[in-house]
Amino acid sequence: MIISVANQKGGVAKSTTAINLAAGLSLEGYKVLLIDTDPQANTTRVFIHSDVELEADKSLYNAIIKFSPLSPIIQETKTDNLHVVPSHIRLSSVDLELAQAFDNRSERLKKALSKVRDRYDYVIIDNPPSLGLLTINSFVASEKLIIPVSTGFFALTGLVQLQETIDMVKQTQLNPELEIMGVLCTFSDRTNVSRDVEDQLREYFGDQVFTTTIPKNVSLEEAHSNYTHIFDYAPNSSGAKAYKAFIKEVLTK
Numbered sequence: 001m002i003i004s005v006a007n008q009k010g011g012v013a014k015s016t017t018a019i020n021l022a023a024g025l026s027l028e029g030y031k032v033l034l035i036d037t038d039p040q041a042n043t044t045r046v047f048i049h050s051d052v053e054l055e056a057d058k059s060l061y062n063a064i065i066k067f068s069p070l071s072p073i074i075q076e077t078k079t080d081n082l083h084v085v086p087s088h089i090r091l092s093s094v095d096l097e098l099a100q101a102f103d104n105r106s107e108r109l110k111k112a113l114s115k116v117r118d119r120y121d122y123v124i125i126d127n128p129p130s131l132g133l134l135t136i137n138s139f140v141a142s143e144k145l146i147i148p149v150s151t152g153f154f155a156l157t158g159l160v161q162l163q164e165t166i167d168m169v170k171q172t173q174l175n176p177e178l179e180i181m182g183v184l185c186t187f188s189d190r191t192n193v194s195r196d197v198e199d200q201l202r203e204y205f206g207d208q209v210f211t212t213t214i215p216k217n218v219s220l221e222e223a224h225s226n227y228t229h230i231f232d233y234a235p236n237s238s239g240a241k242a243y244k245a246f247i248k249e250v251l252t253k
């Protein structure tokens with residue numbers, strides 16, 4: 001199954017969710033490929049130490065721009081069954097570089113994935129905070145979407161635009177099958193704002209909202225600066241428990 005984690009709003013825990021979903025699934029014994037399409041390469045950096053220079057030639061950039069195969073750029077991680085496709089800052093110019101390209105510029109990730117997807121039970125795609133060509137490529141390549149929404153601030157404004165983009169991808173036949181798997185409340189705490197936002201999300205999206213909510217938990221942030229995921233860094237933390245429960249829900253969908 002190919003799942004995109006997306007929301008054009010920045011800092012809503014897309015990367016944190018993609019990383020820990022991918023890691024958690026691999027710990028359950030599934031073969032998982034985590035693809036970083038964000039030019040910021042935050043997710044890539046959790047698995048490739050900052051002492052190591054990232055190379056555009058060994059990143060998703062080559063697959064999107066030069067139609068290079070994914071196989072040679074897939075990297076193993078220290079977690080069994082978890083492989084990563086690195087991003088690169090040069091991906092930030094993809095919208096410009098492909099502005100004149102008319103040959104399937106929205107289907108490049110899908111094409112690249114078609115040759116490796118059989119090797120994996122799950123492909124998890126982390127996305128940039130935008131609705132540009134990289135995110136469109138992900139939506140075209142994906143079967144399901146997970147939309148993290150931060151309950152830390154008013155959140156609904158951007159969701160209409162996100163829904164319109166999803167509808168556009170479906171209606172233009174780029175990917176008629178694309179479905180929202182669920183909306184995930186992140187950064188939840190006991191404040192009124194957090195509770196209000198969660199209530200509004202449940203009202204708007206109904207049972208598309210995951211029952212599990214992800215609490216604010218500093219261990220989630222610390223795990224990344226320690227180049228690992230939450231199940232390795234702090235398996236008993238509230239963040240690890242929440243992501244574990246979330247993964248259980250994903251497995252039933």
Ligand SMILES: Nc1ncnc2c1ncn2[C@@H]1O[C@H](COP(=O)(O)OP(=O)(O)OP(=O)(O)O)[C@@H](O)[C@H]1O
Nearest residue numbers: 010011012013014015016129187215216217220221
């Ligand atoms: N539940 C949480 N509790 C505390 N900190 C968190 C939590 N989830 C994520 N963070 C931290 O918040 C910051 C933003 O999270 P993250 O990078 O996952 O968001 P993002 O949506 O991927 O951001 P961007 O839009 O920039 O890609 C990071 O520093 C991350 O470690």
Ligand SMILES: [Mg+2]
Nearest residue numbers: 014015038042
């Ligand atoms: Mg991110």
